[in-house]
Amino acid sequence: MPRFRHCLSMSPLVILLFHLATWLVHGEVANGGHRDLPFLLSFKAYNPSNVTALETWVGPDPCSGSWLGVRCSRGRVAGVFLDDASLVGSVAPLLGLTQIRVLAVRRNSLSGPLPPLDNSTSPRLRHLLVSHNNLSGGLNLSLPSLVTLRAEQNGFHGGLLALRLSMVKRFNVSSNELVGEIPSSLSGFPSSSFGSNVDLCGKPLPRCMHAYNAVEDGASNATTGVAQSPTAATNTASGSPSSSSNGRFSQLGLTALVATGIGNAVLIAISLAISVAMFIYMRRKLRPSKDDSKSSAALCFEEEDKIRSGEDKCQKSGALVCFDGGEELRLESLLKASAEVLGKGVSGSTYKAVLEDGIVAAVKRLSALQFPGRSKAFDRHMRLVGRLRHRHVVSLRGYCNSNGERLLVYDYLPNGSLQSLLQGNGGGGRTRSLDWATKKGILFGAAQGLNYIHTFPARPALVHGNVKPSNILLDERGAACVSECGLMRYAASIQQSAPQPPELFLDRATAAVSSRGGWRGYAAPELTASGARATQESDVYSCGMVLLAVVTAKGAADGGEEEGEGEETMGMVKIGVLCTAEAPEERPRMAQVLTMMSEFM
Numbered sequence: 001m002p003r004f005r006h007c008l009s010m011s012p013l014v015i016l017l018f019h020l021a022t023w024l025v026h027g028e029v030a031n032g033g034h035r036d037l038p039f040l041l042s043f044k045a046y047n048p049s050n051v052t053a054l055e056t057w058v059g060p061d062p063c064s065g066s067w068l069g070v071r072c073s074r075g076r077v078a079g080v081f082l083d084d085a086s087l088v089g090s091v092a093p094l095l096g097l098t099q100i101r102v103l104a105v106r107r108n109s110l111s112g113p114l115p116p117l118d119n120s121t122s123p124r125l126r127h128l129l130v131s132h133n134n135l136s137g138g139l140n141l142s143l144p145s146l147v148t149l150r151a152e153q154n155g156f157h158g159g160l161l162a163l164r165l166s167m168v169k170r171f172n173v174s175s176n177e178l179v180g181e182i183p184s185s186l187s188g189f190p191s192s193s194f195g196s197n198v199d200l201c202g203k204p205l206p207r208c209m210h211a212y213n214a215v216e217d218g219a220s221n222a223t224t225g226v227a228q229s230p231t232a233a234t235n236t237a238s239g240s241p242s243s244s245s246n247g248r249f250s251q252l253g254l255t256a257l258v259a260t261g262i263g264n265a266v267l268i269a270i271s272l273a274i275s276v277a278m279f280i281y282m283r284r285k286l287r288p289s290k291d292d293s294k295s296s297a298a299l300c301f302e303e304e305d306k307i308r309s310g311e312d313k314c315q316k317s318g319a320l321v322c323f324d325g326g327e328e329l330r331l332e333s334l335l336k337a338s339a340e341v342l343g344k345g346v347s348g349s350t351y352k353a354v355l356e357d358g359i360v361a362a363v364k365r366l367s368a369l370q371f372p373g374r375s376k377a378f379d380r381h382m383r384l385v386g387r388l389r390h391r392h393v394v395s396l397r398g399y400c401n402s403n404g405e406r407l408l409v410y411d412y413l414p415n416g417s418l419q420s421l422l423q424g425n426g427g428g429g430r431t432r433s434l435d436w437a438t439k440k441g442i443l444f445g446a447a448q449g450l451n452y453i454h455t456f457p458a459r460p461a462l463v464h465g466n467v468k469p470s471n472i473l474l475d476e477r478g479a480a481c482v483s484e485c486g487l488m489r490y491a492a493s494i495q496q497s498a499p500q501p502p503e504l505f506l507d508r509a510t511a512a513v514s515s516r517g518g519w520r521g522y523a524a525p526e527l528t529a530s531g532a533r534a535t536q537e538s539d540v541y542s543c544g545m546v547l548l549a550v551v552t553a554k555g556a557a558d559g560g561e562e563e564g565e566g567e568e569t570m571g572m573v574k575i576g577v578l579c580t581a582e583a584p585e586e587r588p589r590m591a592q593v594l595t596m597m598s599e600f601m
Helices: 002-030 037-045 092-096 209-236 241-286 296-302 331-336 376-385 418-422 436-455 508-516 536-551 565-579 590-598
Strands: 070-073 076-081 102-104 109-113 127-129 134-137 148-150 155-158 170-172 177-181 199-201 320-322 338-345 348-354 360-366 396-402 405-411 472-474 480-482
Touching (some): 418 436, 418 536, 436 480, 436 590, 565 590
Parallel strands (some): 076 102, 109 134, 134 155, 177 199
Antiparallel strands (some): 320 396, 338 348, 360 405, 396 405
16 A cells, blocks of 8 residues: 555656656757657656666767667657666656657566556557556556557556557556456457456456446345235234234245245256356367367467567568567558669568558568578577667568568668668768778678677577678668678578679779689688588678778778878778688687777777
8 A cells, every 4th residue: 555655646746747848848849959859868867877778868869860779750759669678767758759659668667657648648659568567557548549558567556447549459457456347448358468457357357246246236135025025014914803814925935935946046057057068068169179280269369469589479460570669560551551672682672661650661572482481490580680689780670471471671771781882872872972981980880780699699699691781781870780680591592602792892902812712702711612501700701801892992982091091991901801711710709800990990
């Protein structure tokens, strides 16, 4: 009970802060600041400075691409994805973001109540995922557009009658302190969505006790009336000449009661027999046959949207598996989205897809020839890659591997690839400068991304396997992001080695050295052997080849040599030479490469 008093006393304060942030945001807009910035900074202020997830939340523009966990659409914050981020404080400031569609802050230590939400405060909110926190207070949500509410494993209390969620498809409020009757609008969800609460009742849970009491009270009154009738007649007629009839009335009443009791016993016995028979029948019917790979019960459980490893299976797609940040994706939406071809290759084609709600994604459609059949190993790898979250790694938001469709859904990065930049074009055909500072920034960012992949906790250790300029993309800030981690390992007939880089990228001396070393494109020489698999050492080799290609490239905007550039260039070339040692064991690890490169940053 003290906990409830504390939560209730905090509720007005949190709501006051919520409205204060709303007032502040209008002031910031008036002064020319980003209108979503105050809400994000208010949320950040609850957390200590050593929270890793919020270290990148600096600068005036949360849509710059550098804010970890923040996704934007048309210059406004559309999603915040901070699961497992060791966060504390109130979630209320994030719910002040008026254009937010997805809020995912699961498995943290957030506390306090949720502010009341409706179309005036959160008109675009479709997915609210706040499970496994320490949130409290009541649930007062009137959001006709909300599709997902995951609020299990918190301390919410009160009833559910204040929930107005006409479009909700995924719902779970289990393991809270909720009481009262489940509204009929939510009765279609399984009992697991409501379990482990204080006193929830009603379909799909057992009927509410007050309903039982009403029935029992009515039955008790009726029975009392019948039983007391003979007594009342006796008392009324005690002074009348017909008092001899009292015995007959009493005998009749006793006989009626005995008959009623026997009849009830017979009905109970028949009901029990029918129940047992139905149980045996249903048990036999639901027992899986040898020919059936899955029972009906198993198929029902498949529709649960939470997968053990943390991913969400999108409803009704039957194939599209979504990771953090991809909750708004649907297979049918992707297939209907307007598409612009970004590139084609032997592994497949990549499209820029604009969904109906304005979300932009990059969709890679894998070639059925190179990626035939459904592979469990491919599924496992994609689920692992879906967990990679780093500012220099392109995030995989979802994938489909079913019914002949193999789609990979990534964050869309608007500035093209390093390959296009080396050829003199940025994203969308725009010419971009390739000065020395740009080169260094791209190389250092790509190295950071590759080091993150190599050090990610996985067994066996992750390997990229196809490091080349076309797989290094540039985000809104021009920062390098590594893409397509480990994909080529599952290709049927594509050789590990990439095409030979154009001579434009290498001067004659470098090209001669590469020829003598037996290099073929960006791939390590040991991968030319039949059956050879990519390793972290071969990734380092490819990284060195990319480094040499970029350092020796000549951009159209290059002017005179800047002060110190010649020395730094030679230093970078030396790093590239170390990375491209012919013997794998002689190559440095990516962490060592980063240390050497940092001297020139």
